[in-house]
Amino acid sequence: MNDMSETLIQTENLCKTFRSGKLETPVLFDINLHIRRGEFVAVMGPSGCGKSTLMHILGLMLSASSGRILLDGADAATLNETDRAKLRREKIGFVFQRFNLLPTVSAYQNIALAERIRRHRPDSRIQDVLDAVQMADRAHYKPGQLSIGQQQRIAIARAIVHKPAIVMADEPTGNLDSANAQNILDLFRKIHETGGMTIILITHSQMAAQAADRIIHLNDGRIEHG
Amino acid sequence: MLRLAWANLLHRKVRTALSILAVAIAITLLLILVGLSHGTLNDVSNRMQSVEAEIIVRDTNFDLGTLSGGKLWEKEINRFQEIKIDDEIAVRRVMPVFLGRMKLAGQSQNVFGVRPDDFPFFAGSRKLVAGKIFEDVESPHVILEKQEKQNTLDDTTLPVMSIIIDRKLAAAADMNVGDATHYGDLPAQIVGIVETGVAGRVFAPINMLRAANGIAAATCHMFFVKANPNFNTDQLQTLCENIKQTTKRDATLVANYGQIIKANFKTLIIFVNLVSVIALVISFLFILVTVYTSVLERSKEMAILQSLGAGRKLILSQTIHESLLICSTGSLLGIVFTFAARYLIETARPLMTVEIRLSWLLGAIAVGIVGGILSALYPAYVAWNHDPVEALSFE
Numbered sequence: 170m171n172d173m174s175e176t177l178i179q180t181e182n183l184c185k186t187f188r189s190g191k192l193e194t195p196v197l198f199d200i201n202l203h204i205r206r207g208e209f210v211a212v213m214g215p216s217g218c219g220k221s222t223l224m225h226i227l228g229l230m231l232s233a234s235s236g237r238i239l240l241d242g243a244d245a246a247t248l249n250e251t252d253r254a255k256l257r258r259e260k261i262g263f264v265f266q267r268f269n270l271l272p273t274v275s276a277y278q279n280i281a282l283a284e285r286i287r288r289h290r291p292d293s294r295i296q297d298v299l300d301a302v303q304m305a306d307r308a309h310y311k312p313g314q315l316s317i318g319q320q321q322r323i324a325i326a327r328a329i330v331h332k333p334a335i336v337m338a339d340e341p342t343g344n345l346d347s348a349n350a351q352n353i354l355d356l357f358r359k360i361h362e363t364g365g366m367t368i369i370l371i372t373h374s375q376m377a378a379q380a381a382d383r384i385i386h387l388n389d390g391r392i393e394h395g
Numbered sequence: 396m397l398r399l400a401w402a403n404l405l406h407r408k409v410r411t412a413l414s415i416l417a418v419a420i421a422i423t424l425l426l427i428l429v430g431l432s433h434g435t436l437n438d439v440s441n442r443m444q445s446v447e448a449e450i451i452v453r454d455t456n457f458d459l460g461t462l463s464g465g466k467l468w469e470k471e472i473n474r475f476q477e478i479k480i481d482d483e484i485a486v487r488r489v490m491p492v493f494l495g496r497m498k499l500a501g502q503s504q505n506v507f508g509v510r511p512d513d514f515p516f517f518a519g520s521r522k523l524v525a526g527k528i529f530e531d532v533e534s535p536h537v538i539l540e541k542q543e544k545q546n547t548l549d550d551t552t553l554p555v556m557s558i559i560i561d562r563k564l565a566a567a568a569d570m571n572v573g574d575a576t577h578y579g580d581l582p583a584q585i586v587g588i589v590e591t592g593v594a595g596r597v598f599a600p601i602n603m604l605r606a607a608n609g610i611a612a613a614t615c616h617m618f619f620v621k622a623n624p625n626f627n628t629d630q631l632q633t634l635c636e637n638i639k640q641t642t643k644r645d646a647t648l649v650a651n652y653g654q655i656i657k658a659n660f661k662t663l664i665i666f667v668n669l670v671s672v673i674a675l676v677i678s679f680l681f682i683l684v685t686v687y688t689s690v691l692e693r694s695k696e697m698a699i700l701q702s703l704g705a706g707r708k709l710i711l712s713q714t715i716h717e718s719l720l721i722c723s724t725g726s727l728l729g730i731v732f733t734f735a736a737r738y739l740i741e742t743a744r745p746l747m748t749v750e751i752r753l754s755w756l757l758g759a760i761a762v763g764i765v766g767g768i769l770s771a772l773y774p775a776y777v778a779w780n781h782d783p784v785e786a787l788s789f790e
Contacts, residue, residue, distance in 0.1 A: 225784045230702060251706055258704020265787065269699045274401040282399060283703045327703070 175336060176239075177226060177367050178204040183236035185222055185390075192331040196222050197390045200236070204369065206334070209361045211370040211381035219390040221339050227369065228261050228337050238365040241334060256358040258287050259330045262328030266340035268320040277308040283327045297324045302356060318349035322356065329360055336360070339371045354380040355358075398718040403689065403696075408767040411721065414685045418725025421678035422759050423732040425671040427749060430737065432667045434750030436660060440653035445519040446594045448490065448649060449621035449631050452638060455645045456614060462494050466753070469613035471642060475620065477524045478637050484636045485623055490516060491615035497578045497597065500568035502746055506558070506578070507595030508604030508615070514559070516621065517594050526572035526587030529557035531600030538581070538606035556607060559587035559598040567745040581607040596746070619649075631776070675766060678725075682770035686718045690774040690781075698783035707779050714778045719764060720769035726763030730756055 182198040186193050196219045204210055214220050225231040226238065229245060236244040241260055248256065263269075270279050281291035281300065299305040302322040312320050321341060328336055338357065343348035358380055361368050370381055378384045386393040404411040443451075454465025475486040477672065493508035509517055514528050532538060538554055556578055565571065565588045576583045578599070589598075599607075622634055631648060638646040649653055665691070690697075697710050733756075737749040 231784050254701070254704055254706035257702070263702045269695070269702070269787065271399070271696055271699060273406040274399060278398070286700065286705045286709065287702045
């Protein structure tokens with residue numbers, strides 16, 4: 170079992186400002202977060218409050234303008250592009266609102282490709298994870314041949330196949346009807362309980378956020394409470 | 396990653412097929428143009444090697460392409476008899492050649508005007524497969540005077556110019572011994588067919604050929620010099636230099652004749668190379684646009700790969716992979732097209748020689764690969780600089 174008292178993600182006075190020419194758009198202000206290993210956290214807030222930006226920064230897809238991020242002990246500021254990609258590859262799994270599966274290859278190949286990028290040989294883990302998301306019988310379908318709920322299951326399988334320390338899900342139920350949304354949230358709970366992964370769920374939905382153990386409220390780029 | 400590159404290319408089948416076809420056509424054009432020009436020149440050069448002579452003498456201003464420039468005088472042959480190398484008579488025989496042109500099998504053919512008793516030296520080991528060696532008139536005047544009086548093709552009193560053609564030309568022109576043709580105003584008849592591989596595809600008696608060209612004087616375009624058979628390469632080279640000094644003419648070893656031809660057709664070769672390069676550049680620009688468009692369309696896919704942990708190098712290699720797949724497939728298809736085109740050309744025009752060398756085929760593949768990488772550079776630069784977060788944010 171993971172040590173729930175161990176801090177996995179920590180931010181100190183994290184700020185993000187987007188710059189386009191002379192125009193500056195501040196998005197995040199002094200974000201101080203502590204997320205423990207094995208926690209299931211929801212970051213909740215209205216559209217445009219900076220949730221996705223926060224997730225991209227925590228997922229090392231985007232750099233902060235100022236402040237500090239410690240990810241499993243690594244200071245993001247000290248990492249170069251290659252190290253960031255390596256950390257992303259090994260410790261993080263992303264799930265997106267629009268699934269973001271590669272349309273030209275099968276569901277199985279989507280997962281296998283992620284494994285190859287992680288320099289893992291595609292093996293029985295793919296079959297196991299497809300079983301876990303109940304998509305084994307659709308493994309050789311291309312994304313366009315799957316329903317949106319099924320596509321999101323494949324996206325989740327791709328994110329967890331390598332048993333990452335952190336799963337970051339950006340509005341994973343945003344494109345789903347309520348029945349499919351509930352199924353996906355149940356799946357996240359199951360993954361959390363059986364796999365012990367740290368899950369960060371970005372959502373604007375109160376219902377989705379209820380699936381998490383802790384809710385962090387974000388409003389206008391600031392943490393209100395959580 | 397190669398599998399993903401293939402999947403992406405197959406996802407856009409028509410565009411991929413057109414890109415591959417563009418490369419294939421450019422590679423075919425390159426190989427055929429180079430093969431045709433080199434093939435034709437090398438064929439002529441190789442046929443020259445069959446002559447039982449070691450040195451070719453020409454006027455320094457003579458142009459083989461247009462048969463214009465300075466001529467030689469037959470009386471110059473006497474000078475060769477005096478040359479000695481290491482106290483040995485250096486020259487055993489000097490064979491004058493007057494060159495003309497006539498149309499046979501739908502193509503302009505060089506006609507070698509030679510003395511009848513020199514013909515066996517030009518045939519070398521190739522035998523007459525039908526007919527006999529021609530005869531010549533004593534002097535071009537015989538014909539010229541008759542032509543002046545009775546200038547008509549139907550005049551049966553005009554002497555007929557006997558010609559010998561090689562077997563390949565006979566087949567291409569569908570002609571046999573006894574068949575009639577004409578050289579300019581002069582009636583001509585095929586009297587012999589020689590095995591393929593002799594220096595000229597058409598041989599005619601030298602005086603008749605001179606007369607047919609309106610030349611009364613005993614001039615010619617080349618001397619083929621048969622040297623002392625005991626001479627080694629160094630002595631032949633010395634003889635060559637000696638001939639240059641003695642005659643003030645250009646002398647070259649027959650073995651180096653290919654270089655002379657290539658020097659004479661330098662402009663043609665430059666033109667062919669230029670056309671080939673332009674074709675290649677256009678096709679690779681086409682690939683650049685294809686891969687660039689593909690990169691723009693797939694910025695989201697690249698962002699997904701990055702979210703999975705792919706570094707920029709992997710994104711870069713993905714772009715280059717696709718370009719390389721297009722170009723290498725196109726190059727291989729181009730090689731197939733080249734063999735097909737060669738078959739069609741040599742079937743339709745049997746006298747044309749399209750040379751295909753393994754080194755050229757390997758070169759074409761190398762050109763395809765290098766072109767593929769070059770074509771991918773700018774799209775790869777765009778891919779390298781794209782913003783994954785922005786790409787993931789939009790549909």
